Amino acid sequence: MPERHQTSHVDRRTFLKGSVGAVGLASAAGCLGDGGGESGPLTFGYTASLSGSSAVLGQQYHTGFQIWRDHVNDNGGILDRDVELTHYDDESSPDRARELANRLASQDGVDFLFGPYGSPTNYSASVVSQQQQIPMVSGASSDPAIFDRDLEYYYSTLSKTNEYGKSFPNFLSSVDWGAHDMEEPSTVAALRAEAAYTSTLGQSFIDNLEGAGFEIAYEEEYPLDLQDFSNIISGIRSADPDILCLSGFPADEARFAEQAQQADLNVDIHYQNYSSQTVIVDTLGEQVDYMFNGAWWDRRYDYNRVDTYVEMWNERQDAMAEMPLSYATAAGMVYENALEEAGSTNADDVNQAIAETDIETTLGRTQFHETGWNLHQYKNEAVRQWQDQEMTLLYPENFATGDVWLPTPEWGDRNSSPQ
Structure with missing residues (x-):
């Protein structure tokens, strides 16, 4: 389980919870029961930019979700249920991301949604979570415009760009x-x-x-x-x-x-x-x-599960862990904590637990502003x-792992440390 901060707060989403029905039709996930008699895997759906302009970072983001799934399932799952991922390639296209997010919620019937990679695709896909009244936790969106639309079901483990x-x-x-x-x-x-x-x-x-x-x-x-x-x-x-x-x-x-x-x-x-x-x-x-x-993240940060996460990443390929993987893993940890706190897979119960999140993730302290962005990540x-x-x-x-090198030599002379 992620490490929790002992805080309590009631935010805008609590008060709007009773009025969100007018926004759109509830998905099957929104009508789930309390989890008491349910069996089978918990399904999480998302799109990732596996091709197109954001493919390099989108592929890392995709791997981050897989690492989170494997870690959770190796440790008993969530609510004694394994995690299963359903994903599509949104081709780095906002329109495609929205189309596929709707397919995940309406046709594939996933229990919960992760946001795609990048602010443009999240701006588009986040509308689906509101229409379907199903939580969407993103690990890769920071455009302030995303959080100015009163979306009660949408969250990002990143801070707003203008906080950086x-x-x-x-x-x-x-x-x-x-x-x-x-x-x-x-x-x-x-x-x-x-x-x-x-x-x-x-x-x-x-x-x-x-x-x-x-x-x-x-x-x-x-x-x-x-x-x-x-x-x-x-x-x-x-x-x-x-x-x-x-x-x-x-x-x-x-x-x-x-x-x-x-x-x-x-x-x-x-x-x-x-x-x-x-x-x-x-x-x-x-x-x-x-x-x-x-x-916005470094593998040497002493955050919850970072060592395990980097080890799992290095087992997959001979390269150091990159930022998008930690973003995705943090989004998974938010769901992990919220489901355990809610003790339920009911979408509204889980959504409220997400809104009240205050835990340590691979991005450090993670707590959401009432409009859905992480209040602390920019500080890191x-x-x-x-x-x-x-x-x-x-x-x-x-x-810090060392001291700054100064003064900066001219080009052509930058192949040795300062004397």
């Missing part, structure tokens, strides 16, 4: 610049890809950096498929910032980093949010060292740095 971006300025404020023979940085070039998630995330970084006293010397939002960053690189060079902060996705971040290297664009602190992915190492090789990146945002082509965890400080 706080750890990076906090980390910068913690550095003893004098010890590295550096002047304290004060100016920032802020870039963000033109997409719902990255646009909101990039603005959150800007807001938090400005709140910490940094000046935004250059700002640009670029098309996600931009191939030539030369104009942006020229603009950054003219602004001469101390810090570069980029919020994009793995492919476009790798393109930018490669072109910044080729153009010999140097800054004191080079932060790219998704530069933790292997594509950046494939692109830069040993020159990846000294670059900073962010993460990591800041990491590539050192010897491996990532050193720098922040939060209580999880």
Whole structure:
């Protein structure tokens, strides 16, 4: 069982519980009894982006659910029943995700729903949980617009995107610049890809950096498929910032980093949010060292079941656990706890237990705002740095695995530690 925090609260969903019938027809899952005489597996349905633009991360997300299922079934199931997963490939399409979520609830008759991977698909599929009055717990949605629609049956183990971006300025404020023979940085070039998630995330970084006293010397939002960053690189060079902060996705971040290297664009602190992915190492090789990146989860966090989870992941393939797997596993742990707390598979009872969740998951403390987002996950945002082509965890400080490498050498000289 997940570790519980001893809290009690009544939220918006309690008071709306009696009025949700007008929203749509209840599914078979919504009409289940108290679980007393039921047998057979508990069925959970979801879609995952196994193909399309989000396939790499969607496949990891899919594996995270399988790891959670295997762990639960190896330890006696939930309410003495095994867990069974039914899933489809939504092809990274919001319309397809909604169509398949409706199929899972209405035709396949699954007991409960997980949300798909990514905010656009969740925005679309979450409507089904409301219409069918069946809980949907997502491990991969953070767009604030999702939580502004009074969805009483929808939850995400992630925080809203606009809550992110706080750890990076906090980390910068913690550095003893004098010890590295550096002047304290004060100016920032802020870039963000033109997409719902990255646009909101990039603005959150800007807001938090400005709140910490940094000046935004250059700002640009670029098309996600931009191939030539030369104009942006020229603009950054003219602004001469101390810090570069980029919020994009793995492919476009790798393109930018490669072109910044080729153009010999140097800054004191080079932060790219998704530069933790292997594509950046494939692109830069040993020159990846000294670059900073962010993460909403790290395998070295001391959270509930993390060691077991990483071990199970490493047994499946020769690679370190990635974030989307922990997201999915956390969503499963929320259901695991809610079903045990409710002692029932009745959809409304389980939904209320989810609303009252306050437990430790693979994402740390998990407790939901009345609109469905995790009140605590954003606080666990990591800041990491590539050192010897491996990532050193720098922040939060209580999880740090090494010291920061500074000052940052110019491109071409980033293949050794500071002297």
